[in-house]
Each structure stands twice: as C-alpha cells, then as structure tokens.
Amino acid sequence: MAYAGLRPNEVRALRRRDMRLRRESGEAVGGFLAVREGWSHGETHTPKTGVREVPVVPALARLLGPIEEGPRDGHVALNERGKPWGQYGLDQAFERVRKRAGLEGWSVYCLRHYAITAWLRAGVPVHVVQKMAGHKHLSTTQRYVHYLKEDLEEAGRRLAKVMG
Numbered sequence: 001m002a003y004a005g006l007r008p009n010e011v012r013a014l015r016r017r018d019m020r021l022r023r024e025s026g027e028a029v030g031g032f033l034a035v036r037e038g039w040s041h042g043e044t045h046t047p048k049t050g051v052r053e054v055p056v057v058p059a060l061a062r063l064l065g066p067i068e069e070g071p072r073d074g075h076v077a078l079n080e081r082g083k084p085w086g087q088y089g090l091d092q093a094f095e096r097v098r099k100r101a102g103l104e105g106w107s108v109y110c111l112r113h114y115a116i117t118a119w120l121r122a123g124v125p126v127h128v129v130q131k132m133a134g135h136k137h138l139s140t141t142q143r144y145v146h147y148l149k150e151d152l153e154e155a156g157r158r159l160a161k162v163m164g
Contacts (some may be wrong), residue, residue, distance in 0.1 A: 012040075028056075031055075033053065091107070126141065
C-alpha cells in the first residue's frame with residue numbers, strides 16, 4: 001500500500017493477472033499493476049473511476065517478483081496461512097507491526113496517504129496522481145497530500161532562485 005497507494009479492498013482483490021512486471025537480468029525492476037476491482041465484506045466491486053494502472057517502483061517489484069508465478073487468477077496478497085486476506089486482516093496485521101515500525105497513530109490507510117504524498121513530492125503531475133489514485137475529483141486527491149516543513153523550505157529555496 002505504501003508503494004502503490006492501493007486501498008485495503010484493492011489489495012485484497014489484487015490477482016496475479018493484474019501484475020505486469022518488467023524484468024532485467026531475470027530480476028523484477030518495475031512494471032504496472034492494473035487495479036480492476038476491490039473486495040469488501042465478501043463482495044467484489046469495480047472502482048467508480050474504472051480500471052486504472054499504477055506504476056510499480058523497484059522496491060515493490062522486488063516484493064512482487066517471487067509471487068508472479070502461479071495461477072493467473074490467484075490472489076497476490078495472502079495471509080500467513082496462504083489464504084486471501086479477510087475484511088479486517090490487513091488492519092490487524094498492520095496493528096501488530098505498527099509499534100515496532102515506529103508508526104504510532106498510523107492506520108493501514110495512512111499508507112495510501114503516504115504513497116500519494118510521495119508521488120507528488122517526486123514531481124508526478126497532480127492530474128496523473130489523481131488518475132493513479134483512482135479519484136474522480138482533484139479535491140479528493142488534495143485531501144491526501146501532507147506537507148512537511150522540508151517542503152516549505154524547498155519552496156523557499158526555489159522562490160529565492162527565481163525572485164532573488
């Protein structure tokens with residue numbers, strides 16, 4: 001979720017057929033995830049904005065590479081028993097590691113906020129981020145953006161260059 005900005009229901013519904021990984025020298029280094037559906041409360045549904053594609057960064061490609069092989073219809077995210085995550089499984093798993101990771105006060109959904117903010121900080125145009133996030137309205141995307149003091153300092157440096 002922190003790399004691809006997926007919603008928990010989209011992670012639960014993600015299948016191997018939705019992955020198109022790019023490999024170099026046999027190693028997964030990038031590619032795309034097609035977000036086709038979500039799975040909530042035992043029901044599958046399609047996103048309101050339709051199917052969208054999200055780029056796979058190298059760190060995520062390394063995680064997905066080993067599980068690419070297998071039944072195309074097989075789920076990508078499995079629990080420790082090898083079964084697809086249940087409705088609250090991702091929340092519970094995140095809760096177990098949250099404190100150890102130093103993420104006090106974070107929920108699993110904060111990982112989506114993190115991804116969307118990271119995309120914008122990396123310079124991805126806002127209309128592309130909107131599409132990647134699956135938002136109908138730009139105002140929704142804007143609610144996900146979190147600014148840090150470093151962002152303001154960088155803005156000051158850029159303005160100083162232009163405005164002297």
